Amino acid sequence: MFKKIGPAVRRLKIRKWKLLAIVIVLILAGTGVTTFRGKQEKAIETAAPNKVYVKVSAAENVIKQAFVSYKASLEASEEGIVSGKVGGKVVQVMFENGQYVTQGDPLIKLDDQEIKNHIASSQAKLKASESQVKSSESQLVSSQTGLQKMQLSVDNAVRTYDRTKELFDGGAISKVELESAETMVSNAKGDLESAKANIETAQASIKTAQANVTAAQVDLKILTNSLADTTITAPLTGIIDEKSVSLGQYANIGAALGKVKTISPIYAVIEVDQNDISSLKVGQSAKVKVGSTDIKDYDGIIKSIEASADATSRVFRCKVEVANLGQTLKPGIYANVDIVGDQTSEVIAVTTDALSGNPGNYTVFVNDQGFARKRMVSIGQITKGLVEIKDGVKNGDSVIITNVNTLQDGDAVSVVTE
DSSP: OOOOHHHHHHHHHHHHHHHHHHHHHHHHHHHHHHHHHHHHHHHHHHSSSOOEEEEEEOOEEEEEEEEEEEEEEEEEEEEEEEESSSSSEEEEOOOOOOOOEOTTTTTEEEHHHHHHHHHHHHHHHHHHHHHHHHHHHHHHHHHHHHHHHHHHHHHHHHHHHHHHOOOOOHHSSOHHHHHHHHHHHEEEEHHHHHHHHHHHHHHHHHHHHHHHHHHHHHHHHHHHHHHHHEEEEOOSSSSEEOOOOOOOEEEEOOOOOEEEEEEEEEEEEEEEEEETTGGOOOTOOOEEEEEETTTOOOEEEEEEEESOOOOTTEEEEEEEEOOOOOOOOOTTTEEEEEEEEEEEEEEEEEEEGGGGTTEEEEEEEEEEETTEEEEEEEEEETTTEEEEEESOOTOOEEESSTTTTOOOOTOOOEEEEO
């Protein structure tokens, strides 16, 4: 059985058809919008800039040791003056300021001709004195032979006298013959004394000649040393500084012609107030940083603490030793020294490669879902390639560590791991 459709039902059907038509129109419109948006997105993707490939590192909590900071001045750990032991005209200069030298390296050559002339003269004197020694020794041998002969003559004369005396006492010979025998004894003894005197003279001549030899040898040695000293060498190993010599000038004995400074190790000298000195001890760790823009620090230890304070300022000079193996630190420049204490705290740190900008205006870039976001940061302690971030970055942030000087805020980035 069919029921008749009444007016109300008909109106409802009409409304349904109208609603269906509206839905169809909306669907078609939506399809058009989707197609348009798809084309727009493709156009945008085509026009998007190239991504910057970067490396990242997570900001993380680290343990920070407390420290006390001091202003410091860098000094050479050892210093030697370049000077000559002899005077002379400078004929060669073999160094420049900043040059690294090893102890004993030749630096300056002085004119040595005059000394060479003195050496030749001294060698001649030595040779003559040595010849005199030989001559005196030969004379001594001759005198000793003569002495032996004279002694025999005396012995013979005495025996002859004794026989003559016996004969004279027996009345066998005259007094004249006895006196003649006495004269022979006297003459023989005189000759013996002369022979002894000749020996003494020869011995004295030998001593004199030997003394002359010794003097000539000493003189020759002094001159030889002086000849070697005409080459002025480096007093120690280090860097040349304060050069004060030029070709052709006369260099006086002991005149400072330059300095050699040992800078490996080097000292950072600090002044500690009398109220704080008790907290420091020799061997205590320290960190040294040069200049406000230098983000690198150097390990050091307290090498020495003066026994007494300065009478006027009441401060103690302390030397902090830094190995300075690369010799990048130089004497005379200012530095900051942080003396490491025992207290610790937890802080956020990032690698120093992430940092860009200038003191008071440091920034880092954080990777925010593929985009570089520039953050202003305040920094604190710097050590072992890490820098403390006081604000601007939180723990776990993905901090960009490459291309930080060319990135712009909002640049699209792609993270690489190699």
